Amino acid sequence: MTTALLEDLQWRNSIAQTTDIAELAKYLDSGSRSLYLGVDPTAPSMHIGNLVALTVLRRFQLAGHKPIALVGGATGLVGDPSGRNAERTLNDVEIVEEWVGKIRKQLEGFLDFSGSNAATMANNLDWTAPVSALQFLRDIGKHFSVNQMLARESVSARLEAGGISYTEFSYQVLQAFDFLELNRRNDCALQIGGSDQWGNIVAGVDLIRRVEGKSAHALTIPLMEKSDGTKFGKTAGGAIWLDPTMTSPYAFFQFFLNSDDRDVERLLRSFSFKSHDELDALFDSLKTNPGARDAHRALAREVTTLIHGESQTNKVENAAKALFGQSEIRDLDIDTLTSALSELPRTTITKGAVFPTWVDLITSAGVVDSKSAARRVVKEGGAYINNEKISGEDFVPTTDHLLHGRFFVLRKGKRDLAAVEVVS
Secondary structure (H helix, E strand, C coil): HHHHHHHHHHHHHHHHHHHHCCHHHHHHHHCCEEEEEECCCCCCCHHHHHHHHHHHHHHHHHHHCCEEECCCCHHCCCCCCCCCCCCCCCHHHHHCCCCHHHHHHHHHCCCCCCCCCCCCCEEEEHHHHCCCCCHHHHHHHHHHHHHHHHHCCCHHHHHHHHCCCCHHHHHHHHHHHHHHHHHHCCCCEEEEEEEEHHHHHHHHHHHHHHHCCCCCCEECCCCCCCCCCCCCCCCEEECEECCCCCCCHHHHHHHCCCCHHHHHHHHEEEEHCCCHHHHEEEEEEECCCHHHCHHHHHHHHHHHHHCCCCCHHHHHHHHHHCCCCCCCCCHCHHHHHHHHHHHCCCCEECCCCCCCCCHHHHHHHHCCCCHHHHHHHCCCEEECCCCEECCCCCCCHHHHHHHHHEEEEEECCCCCCEEEEEEC
């Protein structure tokens, strides 16, 4: 079972580093073993960058192991220097506490907290807060070599960039303390995380060996970048969040649906829970019939269902079809329509004002550069409102065209969309 799991992770390119993969396999083969992944509350939601390691944690649970999802109520107050070239702004205790609650709720929907290998939730503030500074220095700090701490990549990079505070310098000691405590409390001897966490995780492995005289294991997952070199999960509008109020399910679905062809195979390997044979068929489709976009759609549908559920995924998929004339746009409920239109260029009309022409609206929304260009679109038969073709340059929409008494959807050609909203 464990050999198959580790081979599957390698096939998915989900292993960057391990302390000793042969010893790790023996540990996992000895029964249903505990492992943990930590998430710091640096925002009110996780983003899809977090999803890379979370899917690996889920795979371990599906293979029969017991995942521990640790939310860093303590480490979130300090700040991880990894991947940064400047000090993180420290958030108020009340803000961090609020974010801990929100992230815990997201994690609860991602793992199974029932059964013989039920997941466990943890907060490192529970064991860090009661420990005094003197006790921490005497019992934990004495096991750390400053020379080794300075050599950690996250620290050395910051030193080269201009310096690091003692607060962030101490982060690796706090994370190592977490591993030690989970080893004591939950018999946990494996920590997983992003490859930028390697130094912090290994510090915990060393601490367990020094304090408890036990062996422990580390496994890191490659950080994901897109083929164009930009950070995965980032767009011009910012991060892609798991919280539907921060990134709508429609925008979430569209992010994966519109993935670069060069990224789709890698994303499917990382995020999909389909079998290798099913994925190989999608990879083949991507190469032989890329225009069908079967792999893109399978990716978007599976990941959106994983985070937002099948019902919401069906709604956003129907919304996408409706916007492009493949189903009836008036059948969309107001929440789904509002979510879908929030991603489009838009213009507004004041309630009670005389409606402008289609030409004026599509121009003010920025879909075309000028009214003359908009007129050419009408002449060439590429002008639509709510998927109905516009035949004249002087066409003016009426209140009968309003969707839910509030929106028009304009389309130029097959793919260029804009929203018009009537506002008070």
